Amino acid sequence: MTTNKSNPRALAVETLERVQNGAYSNLQINNVITTSTMSEKDVRLFTNIVYGVIQHKLTLNYYVDQLVQHTDKLQPWVLALLDSALYQMIYLDKVPNRAIFDESIKIAKQRGHDGIRRLVTGVLHTVGRRGLPDLNQIQDPEQRLVIETSTPQWLVEALQAQLGNDRTNHLLATINQPAHQSIRVNRHKTTPNELQEKLEAAGFTVRPSTVAADALVVSHGVAAQSELFQAGLYTIQDESAMLPVQALPLTGSELVLDACAAPGGKTTQLAEQLTSGRVIALDLHAKKLRKIHENAERLGVADRIETQALDARRVDEVFADQTFDHILVDAPCSGLGLVRRKPEIRYEKSMADVRHLATIQQAILTAVAPKVKVGGTLMYSTCTILNQENRENVSAFLATHPNFEPVVVPTAHQLKPDRATPDLAIYPDDYASDGFFIAGFRKGSE
Template identity: 75%
Template structure:
């Protein structure tokens, strides 16, 4: 393993190796940047290579398998090195091939024996001479689409079945684009207009969100590094993720349950709209509850949030019937809607995982229902785009809870106006935000 703290390509290969062994890409990237001596420009290249290789993993691996006989026998770091070199050649048009060749061969030489160096040199020169293998030679249409957009076949087939060929292909064509950097303005401390001018003074490019109210989309800077973030003037949250709470009909004195609360983005969002009210924020793990409290402290709403370590499936055994004015179930899910922001999700999840999660989600909805007051809203949301975890759960819940009714989910920007269904479905290709599902369920009687 290299000890070079300033070479972005070498560090990218090492990071990809760790991710291949099960580490989370975002945590690894942050750790490497913190410990490195890279310039800002090199940090951007390093981050781009790591996320880019993960996003295009199936495509890049296909190329390597076509170019190297017995590619499956290569050491993982050699595959990561080849993947990262091909990624730069194909997807980074501002990086000259000369630099990619020199650096990749140098890493091969440092980390491997002479045979590895020759192999890497040979593969890169073959691509330069002949170009890359043609994906059109893959005969099966689902497999060809899977390799070209780097999404597993099961997910291609599921999305095609549920959304139709045209929508599925349009969605899949957008998922490897960079994710937006969006923030939620903390109304307790500032206004969108004030914050926008302060951020622009710091050098950010800022535009108001077309998806959510009190949201800004930033570029040319890192939102988490600003003193304004540390002062609690905003929190980092995807635009779509703000919609479930914005759709809750909150009064300032309401007692609200956030059943699956960590890391607390939505708990603090609810708390910002209360004065004498209270959010009861639950999570399974004490450690995660500390994160909620830290966020609440920074945003100035810590006195409005009570945290409790509890499995949301046990809510009815811990809280009396009709305790809460409103309930948010932002359920644990497959996260397929976050595919642009967390690229490895697509390779980690299976259809069996989705079905198992749907059962957990259903159990949580069943458990919280008795604790909601008559007239109160149960807002159900997920960051997935699969029917098994979304519409199927809502239909099952309504069939077994005749004292609830579906309510049209409203948004400040009137998203999906004219839709015929009350639920709100946001896909990653709709607005460039994360995929999200939001359903409003009102309790009409006990």
Template identity: 50%
Template sequence: MPKKTLRSNNPRLLAAVTLAKVKNGAYSNLQLNQIIKQNPLKDSDKGLLTSLVYGTIQYRLLLEYWLNPFVKGKKMEPWLKELLLTALYQWKELDRIPKHAIFNETIEVAKTLGNVGAGKFVTAILHSMDRHGLPDPAKIKDETKRLSVTYSVPEWLVAELSKQLGDKKTESILQSLNHAPEQSARVNTAKTTKAAVKESLEAEGYKVKDGPLAADALIVSGGHVASSKAYQEGLLTIQDESAMLPVEALHIDDSVKSVLDAAAAPGGKTTQIAQYLSDGARVTALDIHDHKVKLIAQNAARMGVADRVDAMALDARKVPEELQQEFDRILVDAPCSGLGLLRRKPEIRYDKTMADVEHLAKLQLDILEAAASKLKKNGYLVYSTCTILNQENDGVVAAFLAKHPDFVQVKTETKLAVQADRETLALKLYPDDYQTDGFYIATFQRKE
């Protein structure tokens, strides 16, 4: 960190400080929220700060590729390197800011956080980049490295996706990750109707259209939907469309009286299950951490479905010995690598390794087996993840079926018949298919 940690209304300065802390292990969203709370920023500057932080994280490998030839062998404070990366991000990715303004502001921040010498160093680097031009990643001969640098995704992940999906689909996925996600919300049908929520949002000036994938989804633009009256009244919640589909795949109808949500926090899918339940039916929602169980309860209360939700702290692997009840439906939305969320959570790509993926696959199988033991005969169990690697998806499903002949995999079906003509039983949504999060959804039935 720079020695001069100070309150500031300069978004470029705060971006460099924030990114240095994130690179040192802080969570980007928490760090950014803290910085915004602690410093006097106009709304437009909050927007620029957010864009600089997430944009620099998202494009980090490409930005470093551009910067490296100009700083080889030069020792830099972490904040100084981050400052130069933010300058590159603004210069190459934010068309609305003139180059001279970016250079001048960056030099002034270097002087403020460092000293006159830091300002001179930054001046020399920026002018050298401008004079000589930036290296072109298209000229990288190794295909995996070229894709890795161009789309800022680690080489191991590019190589694994190419192996599983082929080069063309992999590049299509990578290309889609740098498009901003649309804002989707789920209507709370326990309290209202889709038409009423649309009308309410439009009255407040939002633009609203139906989501193409999920029955209760709305795509909202023209403002942050969490500030809307409908959100405050619990008439909707923010949720990616693809994340709404696992609950649809449970086929909850009036005959369903009991549902287990085995890895439930923060409660988005729990409240969706609850809104589909008939009177007297209940969902038991588990999480291993007490503070996350409180989150589930808070979400259920906000959505007006608390009377249908039993939230409890329990490691889902202990379900066989701790829960006596059997359930009509079970959802295992398993802890996963989150590699389907790269558009929304850009730093995930740098945090995960293949060893993490393999470890998670074992955990997922353990949770799936434990939860499945409490499914009633003829009941349905849905296994879902927000990742796109086979090890955590088809691999876990195959391992489960090999050990449990009393279960059969059936075709995953959703209310709007998403990809109904596909050949696979599981539903696989990749980030480039519909510009949503990547998701995997497999459905099982327990035999008589």
């Protein structure tokens, strides 16, 4: 297959086809942008189409099912082409239908036989004349919510059981909104005010975060491509993801274990807050640990970090006689709190995956608990929004570890001050940040 490297719509179809076959959308998008000859405007269109089609996949597939017979027999690229065309017609107000029709039919003609061209032409002209099928014809309210928000039924049911119908509806109404681009200021090299001035001078629009300390929300530019990023003045991190480290009572001289460190955002965040202290970062894969080293070098904190390729469940095999002032367990999880940033994640997971991950999370907590010094803190976090991986784990841990007591998770901006539990659960519709869960435990005795 040869695709015009400057055609955003053709590249979007090709990328969506690869994602259907199991590729990660963010990696594919970055690879295409790097190797293409698209203009900046076309890069935005390409990225918008790919993420938008994935976000609205169940909605778009429903429309195609109503418009085409035997959709199960369509080649993946044809379904991706129809989805991308419908997405542009429905969700992109500034793109004229004429351009969508012309480009989509041209792609069909280039990649397929005449029958496919006629099929695509017929579908688009039918929608142009008659409009889209009415979602209100779906009688079952739950099934209509599944299609309207493009959320798998198992996840809708889990959220309804956990949050109730009204809160679930509100949450799901927001998950297809664009994710903010947020950065963590490297206090080792600059201050938030200084960095904001430099970013604005470079053309970015910047505002301080209302969620996390030392965080800025930026737009009108790609933060990861700035010279200020290369100089190590900041790193890319969601606002919610900064909170677990900020909740630790660090003074600068501690020995801290980052038990599940990759990709290393929290490892470097810990290191930035240490002076004479050290972070020992664990991860299963040595390749991922090398990435942590690269980021630490860029940020100027590599001298405070040690890495070890190790499953956190086996921590006692390597650190038999070692204890730590604090331990962070940013546990492997379903990642459902990242649905805005990684839209395909909702279609790839199941409740069986969630329960399997919860078992792993509990095993990690149990393994590291003896390594916390008396008076030290064990901080547990996940980037998911389901109780099975969050509050149920907290209850299970406290039931089997009476020498630990829960502590209130503090935040610089006093998030959810009236919450009924000491832990902090953030949903994507709370602050337009990633969904996250954070719980802290203090060790009272051996």
